[in-house]
Amino acid sequence: xxxxxxxSRGGQGGVTAAxxxxxxxxxxxxxxxxxxxYGAERRGAPVVSFVRIDDRPIKVYSxxxxxxxxxxxDASVMDVVDVLxxxxxxxxxxxxxAHPREFAGFAAHHADLTGIALKENLVVSGSPILNTPVIxxxxxxxxISPGSATSAIREMFADERNxxxxxxxxxxMIV
Amino acid sequence: MDIIxxxxxxxxxxxxxxxxxxxxxxxxxxxxxKAAGPDTVLVMPAGxxxxxxxxxxxxxxxxxxxxxxxxxxxxxxxxxxxFLRAKGKKTKVVVYAGDGAxxxxxxxxxxxxxxxxxxxxxxxxxxxxxxxxxxxxxxxTPLGAKTTTTxxxxxxxxxxxxxxxxxxxxxxxxxxxxxxPQDLFRKVQKALxxxxxxxxxxxxxCPPGWRYSAxxxxxxxxxxxxxxxxxxxxxxxxxxxxxxxxxxxxxNPVPLEEYLALQGRFKGIDATTVEHLKERIAGNFxxxxxxxxxx
Amino acid sequence: MRKIATGNKAVAEAVKQARPDVVAAxxxxxxxxxxxxxxxxxxxxxxxxxxxxxxxxxxxxxxxIGASIAGARTFTATSSxxxxxxxxxxNWAAGARLPVVMVNVNRALAPGWNIxxxxxxxxxxxxxxxxxxxxxxxxxxxxxxxxxxxxAEHTDVLLPVMVNLDGFTLSHIMxxxxxxxxxxxxxxxxxxxxxxxxxxxxxxxxxxxxxQFRFRYEMERSMQxxxxxxxxxxxxxxxxxxxxxxxxxxYRAGDADVVVVALGTLGKEAEVAVDILRNEGIKAxxxxxxxxxxFPDLDLAGKEVVVIDRDYSFGFGGVLAHAIRSxxxxxxxxVIAGLGGQEVTYDDIAEFVRHRRIGEEFxxxxxxxx
Numbered sequence: 001x002x003x004x005x006x007x008s009r010g011g012q013g014g015v016t017a018a019x020x021x022x023x024x025x026x027x028x029x030x031x032x033x034x035x036x037x038y039g040a041e042r043r044g045a046p047v048v049s050f051v052r053i054d055d056r057p058i059k060v061y062s063x064x065x066x067x068x069x070x071x072x073x074d075a076s077v078m079d080v081v082d083v084l085x086x087x088x089x090x091x092x093x094x095x096x097x098a099h100p101r102e103f104a105g106f107a108a109h110h111a112d113l114t115g116i117a118l119k120e121n122l123v124v125s126g127s128p129i130l131n132t133p134v135i136x137x138x139x140x141x142x143x144i145s146p147g148s149a150t151s152a153i154r155e156m157f158a159d160e161r162n163x164x165x166x167x168x169x170x171x172x173m174i175v
Numbered sequence: 176m177d178i179i180x181x182x183x184x185x186x187x188x189x190x191x192x193x194x195x196x197x198x199x200x201x202x203x204x205x206x207x208x209k210a211a212g213p214d215t216v217l218v219m220p221a222g223x224x225x226x227x228x229x230x231x232x233x234x235x236x237x238x239x240x241x242x243x244x245x246x247x248x249x250x251x252x253x254x255x256x257x258f259l260r261a262k263g264k265k266t267k268v269v270v271y272a273g274d275g276a277x278x279x280x281x282x283x284x285x286x287x288x289x290x291x292x293x294x295x296x297x298x299x300x301x302x303x304x305x306x307x308x309x310x311x312x313x314x315x316t317p318l319g320a321k322t323t324t325t326x327x328x329x330x331x332x333x334x335x336x337x338x339x340x341x342x343x344x345x346x347x348x349x350x351x352x353x354x355x356p357q358d359l360f361r362k363v364q365k366a367l368x369x370x371x372x373x374x375x376x377x378x379x380x381c382p383p384g385w386r387y388s389a390x391x392x393x394x395x396x397x398x399x400x401x402x403x404x405x406x407x408x409x410x411x412x413x414x415x416x417x418x419x420x421x422x423x424x425x426x427n428p429v430p431l432e433e434y435l436a437l438q439g440r441f442k443g444i445d446a447t448t449v450e451h452l453k454e455r456i457a458g459n460f461x462x463x464x465x466x467x468x469x470x
Numbered sequence: 471m472r473k474i475a476t477g478n479k480a481v482a483e484a485v486k487q488a489r490p491d492v493v494a495a496x497x498x499x500x501x502x503x504x505x506x507x508x509x510x511x512x513x514x515x516x517x518x519x520x521x522x523x524x525x526x527x528x529x530x531x532x533x534x535i536g537a538s539i540a541g542a543r544t545f546t547a548t549s550s551x552x553x554x555x556x557x558x559x560x561n562w563a564a565g566a567r568l569p570v571v572m573v574n575v576n577r578a579l580a581p582g583w584n585i586x587x588x589x590x591x592x593x594x595x596x597x598x599x600x601x602x603x604x605x606x607x608x609x610x611x612x613x614x615x616x617x618x619x620x621x622a623e624h625t626d627v628l629l630p631v632m633v634n635l636d637g638f639t640l641s642h643i644m645x646x647x648x649x650x651x652x653x654x655x656x657x658x659x660x661x662x663x664x665x666x667x668x669x670x671x672x673x674x675x676x677x678x679x680x681x682q683f684r685f686r687y688e689m690e691r692s693m694q695x696x697x698x699x700x701x702x703x704x705x706x707x708x709x710x711x712x713x714x715x716x717x718x719x720x721y722r723a724g725d726a727d728v729v730v731v732a733l734g735t736l737g738k739e740a741e742v743a744v745d746i747l748r749n750e751g752i753k754a755x756x757x758x759x760x761x762x763x764x765f766p767d768l769d770l771a772g773k774e775v776v777v778i779d780r781d782y783s784f785g786f787g788g789v790l791a792h793a794i795r796s797x798x799x800x801x802x803x804x805v806i807a808g809l810g811g812q813e814v815t816y817d818d819i820a821e822f823v824r825h826r827r828i829g830e831e832f833x834x835x836x837x838x839x840x
Contacts, residue, residue, distance in 0.1 A: 022474045022644055034474065035643040044196050059742050061639045061735045062815040125388070155473070221551075221583070231582055242583060244551060246526060279525035280496075311497040311506065312523055323506040324497070324523050326513045 001054040002143070003064045007083050008073035010045045013131035017073065018049035020135050020152050025053045027148035033058045046077040053143070069143070072096060073113070073130045094137060096130060109175060111137045116168045120161045129165070132157065136166030140173035182360050183209050192235040194227040197389030199353040199379035199396060200300045201227065204271065206356045207298055207377070208238065210363035215267040216241065218255065218295075220248040220281060222273035223306045246280040248272045249288035252295045256371075260294055267367055268295040274315035275305045278336050289343035294371040296363070299336065302381035310384040317404070318455075319448040321440045322384075328444060332455065340374045341410060348374040349409035354396025358418055362409060378405045386439025395437055401429040403456040406463060415466045425460050475647040477640040480608045481547070481573050481633070482507035484615035486517045487652050490571070491542035491659070494522040494533035498552040499585050500637040501575040505547055527552035531559035531570070538568040539673060541664030543619065546570065549637060550577035553591045557598075563630045564599030564689065566674055569622035569661065570630040572600075573615060576734065576780075577637040578810040586811020587636040589733060589781040592762075593789050599689045601631040601696055602763040606719075606738035608645035611635055613713055614760075617703050620656045624703075626695040628661070634762075636734045638811065650711045693764050700761060717766035719758040722748065726755030728823055729770060731794060732778035733759060736808055740778075742816035747823055754823055759790075770798050776826050778819070780808040787831060803827055807834035 004021065008014030018034035025032035030053055037048040050064045066086045072078065072095040084093070084103060093103045098112040117128035132153050139149040149170070153162050187208035194201040200223055208215070217240045219225040225242055229235045243251040248270045256268040277285055277299040285297065304322050305311040312322040314334035321328055340348050346369040351359040359377060366373035380395040382388065387395055399405040400420050407418035417425070431453055435441040475483070482504050485493070493512075495505040511517035520537075524530045527548050534544040548556060553574055563570050578588035592602060601621065605611045611633070618631040635641050663671065677685070700717065708714035721741045723729050730740040737758030747754035755773075759766055775798075779788030786792065791804035803826040807814045812835060822832070 019474055019644055026472065026474055026646055031646065032474070033643055033645045035638075045193065058645075059738050060816060061636075061643065061739050062813055225583070242581065244555075244580070246555065282525070305497050308497040308499050308502045309506070311502060314525065323502070324509040324521075326510050 001052055001058065001060075002069070003067045004051040004053075004069045004071060004143070005064050005067040006049040006051070006071040006073065007077050007081060008047055008049070008130070009077060010047050012073055012127065013129060014047050014049045014073055016156075017071075017131035017134050018051045020131060020156060021051045021138065021144065022053075023155060024135060024139075024144035024148040024152035027151050028145050030055060031057050033060075037063075046081050067091060069094065069141070071134065071138070073134060075101075092141070094134075094141065096134070109137070109141060109173060111169045111173045113137065113169060116165050116172065120165045120168070122161050122165050129162070132162035133165040133169040136169035137173045139166075140170050140175055146170060182206070182357065185209065187237050189235045189237065192227040192229065194223070195381075195383055195389070197382040197392040198223070198227075199381060199392045200224055200302060202356065202392070203300055203351075203353040203359060203377045203379050206360045207269070207271065207363050207375075208236075210360045211238075211267055211269055211296075211367060213238070214265065215269055216255065218243060218248050218252040218268065218270045220272050220276040221245040221307065222276055223302070224271055224273070224300065226307050245276055247284060248276055248281055249284040249293070249297060252297075253288040253291065253293040256293055256295045270295060270297045272297070272299055273306065274299060274301040274303060275313040278314040278334050286339075286343065289340065289345060289372045289374075292372060296366050296371060296373045296375065298363070299374070299376045300379045301376060302379045302384055303333070304381070304384045306381055306384050318452060319441060319444045321442070328448065337374075337376055341413075343372070344413065345372050345374055346370070347409070347411055348376075350376045350378075350405070350407055352378040352396045352400055352405055352407060353380060354393045355400070355407065355420060358407060358420070365409070384440070386442075387437050391437060395434075398429060398434040398437065400424060402431045402434040403428045403460060404431065404434055404452070406459060408463060415463065417463060417467055425464065428456070431456065472646060472648050474644045475608055476503065476642055476644050477608050477611045477635045478503035478575070478642065479507060480612040480647050481615050481635070482511070483647075483649060484612045485545050486511050487649075488545070488571075488616060488619045488656055489517065489543070490519055490545040492520045492522065492534065492537035492544045493546065494524050494530045494537070494544070495546045496524050496527050496530050496548070496552060498527070498549045500577060500641045501547045501549045501552070501573070503641070504573060504575075527555040528559055531556040531563060534570045535559065535563050535566060535568055538563075538570055538661065539566065539665055541659070541661055543623070543659040544568075544570050545572070547573040547575070549575040550579055550591045553595065554579060557595070560595055560600060560630075561598050562674075565685070567628045567689070567692075568630060569619075569628055569659075571615070571618045571622055571633070572630065573633045573635065575635050575637045575641045582810075584810040585637065587639045587735075587780065588809050588811065589634070589779075592632060592634045593781040593783075595632065596763060596789070599629055599693065600763065601627070601629055601693070601761070602634060603631070603761050604634045604733040604737075605760070606640070606735050606758060608640070608643070608647050609713070610715070611640065612647055612649065613707065613711075613715065616650075616652060616656065617707055621696065621699055621703050623657070623659055623661070624699045625662070627692055627699050629689065629692055629696065634734065639735045653710075655706070655710060697764050715760065717759070717761045718768055719760060720769075721756045721758070723755030723757050723769070723773075725753060726773055727753040728755075728774040728776060728826065730754065730756045730776045730778065730819060730823060731759065731768070731770075731790065732756075733762065733780065733790060736778055736780060736814055736819070739814075739816050740819050743819035743823065746816065746820050752823065765793055765797060768794065768798060770794070770800060774826065774828055775800055775802040776805060776822055777802045778805045778807050778814070778822070782806055782809070791831075801829045803829070804831040805834060806831065
């Protein structure tokens with residue numbers, strides 16, 4: 001079982017990212033579950049979403065304590081949240097950032113999701129959409145196949161800019 | 176209780192509650208509590224204000240708060256107040272409840288407590304929906320407003336709780352708005368000079384519910400008053416006085432479209448409904464002006 | 471069609487396909503998404519139904535009763551305090567023999583003000599005459615909600631049915647969901663005595679001591695008949711749609727020396743603990759009761775039983791533990807865990823089994839483990 005924890009702020013679409021990831025895994029023929037952190041969500045407050053992917057049905061409902069991958073959609077949450085908490089030895093970090101970031105002891109990857117979203121004009125109520133480009137980045141990491149990333153996005157969103165943003169993130173990601 | 180001219184600096188709401196950015200209710204709460212002062216017990220049913228109070232073992236309010244079931248705030252306050260007064264205590268009992276708790280599920284208890292002349296102040300903060308559970312419609316949702324249970328816009332008009340309260344003949348009732356804090360402060364102070372039951376109904380603009388950007392809360396509240404969608408007034412022993420901002424609005428209202436345009440919950444509202452709202456505003460102004468003119 | 475859906479969305483989808491005539495409901499966390507989704511289906515014409523946005527849960531059940539008495543298929547959803555507020559009327563719906571279907575998202579009762587998973591809300595309705603089932607996956611939530619309408623409306627039953635989903639843990643989790651085309655799996659609603667001026671009668675009139683007990687006996691007779699109706703419905707569902715369910719779900723229980731018994735998602739996560747224990751050489755299994763009313767006959771003969779109660783009856787004990795003690799005439803290790811959303815993992819469940827003390831009660835997080 002592969003366990004992913006996504007850190008974002010309320011209103012940025014962290015829960016949608018979890019759903020897209022689970023949907024893409026489903027399209028890959030795998031089993032997946034996703035859920036938000038079980039608490040009240042306030043716009044702007046740090047939130048956490050969990051995704052599990054496995055080749056067999058997933059019967060676990062408890063929170064992920066030792067993720068294999070930590071995804072940080074908004075770097076500012078790191079001021080208040082220990083995003084590396086419980087990350088397995090050998091685990092990876094992906095962060096939405098224009099520049100490489102170091103996380104001591106863990107392999108780290110980055111892509112400028114914000115920049116990509118702005119370039120595609122993928123903006124709602126003044127905020128760039130991060131949950132579709134991040135799927136492209138995670139496909140580059142091999143979590144899901146690029147084809148399923150695209151099909152999952154298309155299943156949820158009619159606007160093709162979402163697919164283009166995901167493809168741009170896939171291209172820009174250095175693994 | 177002495178009437179004081181200046182708003183005291185003491186805060187009864189600690190900083191960094193989990194209220195949403197731009198929460199009109201949290202703004203109103205601060206001024207209500209400043210007016211109530213330290214010898215006060217709050218009764219709060221389920222709702223936004225009870226939620227951003229915080230999580231055990233902490234509380235963000237430096238006054239005692241009795242949290243109670245959704246429908247039961249007025250009856251709980253009734254029991255509390257009755258006992259305190261029997262013991263000769265003058266501690267103020269203030270219910271701080273949302274529109275859902277007041278107009279809908281708790282209406283029966285509100286009516287009972289008012290009919291029995293409970294000595295309390297009932298403050299209803301009105302964000303015109305069930306805010307804490309994710310913006311479903313309440314009886315206070317205006318005509319045409321989108322909520323999660325009225326995706327095509329609410330077909331019914333806003334329930335007029337102030338007239339229902341007036342029918343119970345309280346010694347004092349008032350309407351207020353979070354965007355006019357001095358007016359709110361003065362009205363709560365005045366309410367507390369009376370032996371209850373008294374009622375203050377505060378419009379509390381809500382960024383996630385009304386779908387506007389958080390920094391516009393004060394502006395949205397002011398437009399509600401300036402357009403006439405919300406009227407500021409008070410009734411003392413049944414005698415109506417319309418407050419100055421609404422007097423100005425009656426003479427020269429801001430076009431309703433300006434108020435509606437700022438909020439996503441009115442996006443796509445059809446012209447007929449807008450006309451209907453305008454008629455209701457005009458009718459309401461006429462009715463209140465006539466009542467005020469009575470000797 | 472396979473997609474990812476939350477428990478709440480799966481329920482709303484099933485309700486859409488069951489086509490109730492009237493939905494009367496009131497929001498409460500963590501159920502609100504069910505009602506919002508149904509309201510949206512009705513507003514966009516995906517479901518032709520009357521949505522009544524009542525002002526309280528007492529009124530939602532009363533409105534369902536009124537509509538059902540007029541012959542409607544009705545649905546509502548609630549949770550915790552909403553269910554408690556309805557309690558006078560849940561009694562009424564069962565006594566009036568109305569096939570109301572309700573989804574209850576299990577949540578703790580206040581005070582403290584806790585919105586997370588606990589079974590006490592549903593457990594406190596156990597004496598009312600409602601059929602009750604506890605589901606553990608998004609797929610099961612969808613399938614069981616569809617079946618609930620057929621079971622409730624069957625002439626041998628005509629009792630309301632409550633489908634329970636763990637708050638947040640199941641209501642908000644996203645899992646794979648295969649939807650079906652129900653076709654005529656749910657027959658058109660037909661209640662025996664809908665109000666009709668052409669056939670006047672008194673509904674629920676004053677009933678004296680010489681007669682009331684007969685109505686109560688009839689309720690129990692139908693509750694017992696429901697066992698066969700449930701079985702037949704589940705078999706028909708399996709035949710048409712390929713997924714089989716039973717009164718309880720067993721996992722590696724056949725040759726087990728010790729079984730874990732729990733309702734809802736804990737009962738499903740227990741299966742992971744079972745696999746871990748088996749790898750250690752402990753012959754563990756799990757028996758997850760689905761139907762709680764009518765209470766099923768569980769096969770626990772010759773096994774040690776560890777019961778997890780996500781509820782409590784103060785001054786008495788865990789309700790599920792007690793039900794098993796009295797129905798199966800066996801001692802159990804009664805674990806009280808998961809109250810108010812307390813996290814219980816498969817590791818914790820494995821520990822309950824490893825350190826079991828049959829005949830004792832253990833409050834997880836409070837009592838020390840030896």
